[in-house]
Amino acid sequence: YRDPNAEDKMNPFAEQEALEERQIRKATLKFDSRNRKQAFDEYQFVFDDQIDFVKTSVIDGDKFDYEEMVEDSHEKSRAKTAREALQEEREKLPIYPYREQLLQAVHDHQVLIIDGETGSGKTTQIPQYLHEAGYTKHGMVACTQPRRLAAISVAARVSKEMGVKLGHEVGYSIRFEDCTTDKTVIKYMTDGMLLREFLGEPDLASYSVLIVDEAHERTLSTDILFGLVKDIARFRPDLKLLISSATLDADKFSDYFDSAPKFKIPGRRYPYEIFNFTEAPSDYLDAAIEASLKIHVTEPPGDILVFLTGQEEIETAEENLKHRIRGLGTKIGELKICPIYANLPTELQAKIFDPTPERVRKVVLATNIAETSLTIDGIKYVIDPGYCKMKSYNPRTGMESLKVTPISKASAMQRAGRCGRTGPGKCFQLYTAYTFHKEMDDNTVPEIQRTNLANVVLTLKCLGIDNVMHFDFMDPPSDDALLKALELLYALSALNKFGELTKVGRRMAEFPLDPTLSKMIVASEKFKCSDDIISIAAMLSVGKSIFYRPKDKQVYADNAMRNFHTGNVGDHIALLRVYNSWKETNYSTQWCYENYIQVRSMRQARDIRDQLAGLLERVEIELTSNSSDFDAIKKSITSGFFPHSARLQKYGIYKTVKQSQNVRIHPGSGLAQVLPRWVVYHELVLTTKEYMRQVTEINPGWLAEIAPHYYQLKDVEDSYSN
Numbered sequence: 001y002r003d004p005n006a007e008d009k010m011n012p013f014a015e016q017e018a019l020e021e022r023q024i025r026k027a028t029l030k031f032d033s034r035n036r037k038q039a040f041d042e043y044q045f046v047f048d049d050q051i052d053f054v055k056t057s058v059i060d061g062d063k064f065d066y067e068e069m070v071e072d073s074h075e076k077s078r079a080k081t082a083r084e085a086l087q088e089e090r091e092k093l094p095i096y097p098y099r100e101q102l103l104q105a106v107h108d109h110q111v112l113i114i115d116g117e118t119g120s121g122k123t124t125q126i127p128q129y130l131h132e133a134g135y136t137k138h139g140m141v142a143c144t145q146p147r148r149l150a151a152i153s154v155a156a157r158v159s160k161e162m163g164v165k166l167g168h169e170v171g172y173s174i175r176f177e178d179c180t181t182d183k184t185v186i187k188y189m190t191d192g193m194l195l196r197e198f199l200g201e202p203d204l205a206s207y208s209v210l211i212v213d214e215a216h217e218r219t220l221s222t223d224i225l226f227g228l229v230k231d232i233a234r235f236r237p238d239l240k241l242l243i244s245s246a247t248l249d250a251d252k253f254s255d256y257f258d259s260a261p262k263f264k265i266p267g268r269r270y271p272y273e274i275f276n277f278t279e280a281p282s283d284y285l286d287a288a289i290e291a292s293l294k295i296h297v298t299e300p301p302g303d304i305l306v307f308l309t310g311q312e313e314i315e316t317a318e319e320n321l322k323h324r325i326r327g328l329g330t331k332i333g334e335l336k337i338c339p340i341y342a343n344l345p346t347e348l349q350a351k352i353f354d355p356t357p358e359r360v361r362k363v364v365l366a367t368n369i370a371e372t373s374l375t376i377d378g379i380k381y382v383i384d385p386g387y388c389k390m391k392s393y394n395p396r397t398g399m400e401s402l403k404v405t406p407i408s409k410a411s412a413m414q415r416a417g418r419c420g421r422t423g424p425g426k427c428f429q430l431y432t433a434y435t436f437h438k439e440m441d442d443n444t445v446p447e448i449q450r451t452n453l454a455n456v457v458l459t460l461k462c463l464g465i466d467n468v469m470h471f472d473f474m475d476p477p478s479d480d481a482l483l484k485a486l487e488l489l490y491a492l493s494a495l496n497k498f499g500e501l502t503k504v505g506r507r508m509a510e511f512p513l514d515p516t517l518s519k520m521i522v523a524s525e526k527f528k529c530s531d532d533i534i535s536i537a538a539m540l541s542v543g544k545s546i547f548y549r550p551k552d553k554q555v556y557a558d559n560a561m562r563n564f565h566t567g568n569v570g571d572h573i574a575l576l577r578v579y580n581s582w583k584e585t586n587y588s589t590q591w592c593y594e595n596y597i598q599v600r601s602m603r604q605a606r607d608i609r610d611q612l613a614g615l616l617e618r619v620e621i622e623l624t625s626n627s628s629d630f631d632a633i634k635k636s637i638t639s640g641f642f643p644h645s646a647r648l649q650k651y652g653i654y655k656t657v658k659q660s661q662n663v664r665i666h667p668g669s670g671l672a673q674v675l676p677r678w679v680v681y682h683e684l685v686l687t688t689k690e691y692m693r694q695v696t697e698i699n700p701g702w703l704a705e706i707a708p709h710y711y712q713l714k715d716v717e718d719s720y721s722n
């Protein structure tokens, strides 16, 4: 499975782009060398005269006695153990007064739609209530999350609330990482993992309750889960099904689930104001940084939440903010910067939940994850530049790309709502009111309508759903996209010409990978190089970059990288060499430092590799190494990636063989200067140009040999004539 949560994984250019962007921004970053007074003046100037905010709306809060609650909480928090304090926090959540009613509703109905504001306690409390009410006596409670980070973080929180060790009674399961034991009764998991569990246990007999949480996110896996859980609820009357959502989609979910009753959990909402720019800023990241500074200097205490699009952008913002805060001098209070994104190391993630010390203001730089998946307390100010990174897919070309895209109105409202949870708040939208009303879409297009479906179609076929065109989709994908997926699976021999699953297809489905990768692994049996191929597959599946290229040591880093490319073996075999060299040093950290390799990525690759080795055993493929026979390895790669072949034209431009599309080799590839005539690539990515990433040279004859049903001889005739 391609994990939609690794938001930067799909953009191999992120690093390069961020670098370029950073250089541009450096030019606008003027005040670090000036004294505080001047800086402050310029900073005021930027805000007061250049672009201005206007208050555009005021959102009312709920009616309840805020003062009384605050006093109440002070009263109670005296001399309590940490556990008791957590119990009291639980009782203060908006969901708590509805506990009995909710349990009654679950008792009375098989399917329930839960509709409630973010932060009301749905994700952390409902599984505990169900556990306390005895539902875990006959099976686990599963609670799905669209994001890995949310699954881990929420599981950690709930285990703390229950006073148990994470992974025991409360655990989590994400791709390539299972943190559960036999004791586990509450299991937070990504939606993709629950989808995979259907393959091993089609009736999900080990679960008594399924909670599809954050349903409004409408990820690909969540959308497929809808159809599957609706179906098993019909033949498992004992199974309880809860669909939980943070927005006003409840009616749509209810209609889809045969008019299932809705249970509303009122949030606790304070009034908040929305401010808009009168003019769109030329650089939203700069504007976001300036807005953070302005709030820090001029607004009363309260933490700030800034929505950015990904890791690189967050790192740039962090760097710039630090610079500029230094420029403001010592009279300004401390600003604690807390980044949060999917690939952030776990030990740093927890920082965002730490309470802010007095006199210190926290600014959380977050991706979309803070929109609904994670609730961060104490946020009083939200800065919303109005963008997110979004995947799009062109079924005609098969090109998937991850682009910075304007958000929808629904997203903007969710983001704004984050400022009114702990007290009255303010949201600064770095776009105009006109943009909000006239240019933004009402809702985000569900992922199922903008992604490659090959993986999902293979899963459905494995579950015995023969006619995927008639699957009960809440919002069906286009016929084009489905056909394209079927075509690809047929080409990979995962389906026969009647569209039925083959033995190859069944073996492929065992691997939680894209079909091209799993086909490469299955094919390695024939070429006797399964041991090498799973290392390559693991290296390709790592969320982050393998190579480390610090700005001040680029020359050394590039030299180190070149060593692995000796003989122009191509990027796949270079990755294999990296892995094997690391293994030879007994997985040495020092070796990674010396070779400009990211040790964290390597450890992840090793974990993934171990799991792939286990799966090989399950499909009864022997582990054999053939690491000196590059052709055998390349043929295995070609067996999965032959649909991704390209031939050199002129001036370094390649044409993809099937779609006749112009593409280039990514500058980071070991073959970027070599320009072999025929190549296969791992993926195409669209940034300023269309690039092939992870490229290996092939012999065109292999295409006809390996995929005679896909390539005709004329496709692979070696000439420059067209």
Ligand code: CDP
Pocket (backbone or CB within 6 Å): 093, 116, 117, 118, 119, 120, 121, 122, 123, 124, 125, 153, 154, 157, 353, 372, 373, 374, 375, 376, 377
């Ligand atoms: O799911 P929903 O948005 O309704 O709320 P939740 O995620 O259950 O969060 C309820 C409360 O739990 C938050 O307001 C936080 O105070 C706390 N929480 C936390 O401290 N750390 C987490 N990782 C998750 C939740």
Ligand code: MG
Pocket (backbone or CB within 6 Å): 119, 122, 123, 124, 213, 214, 372, 373
């Ligand atoms: Mg939640």
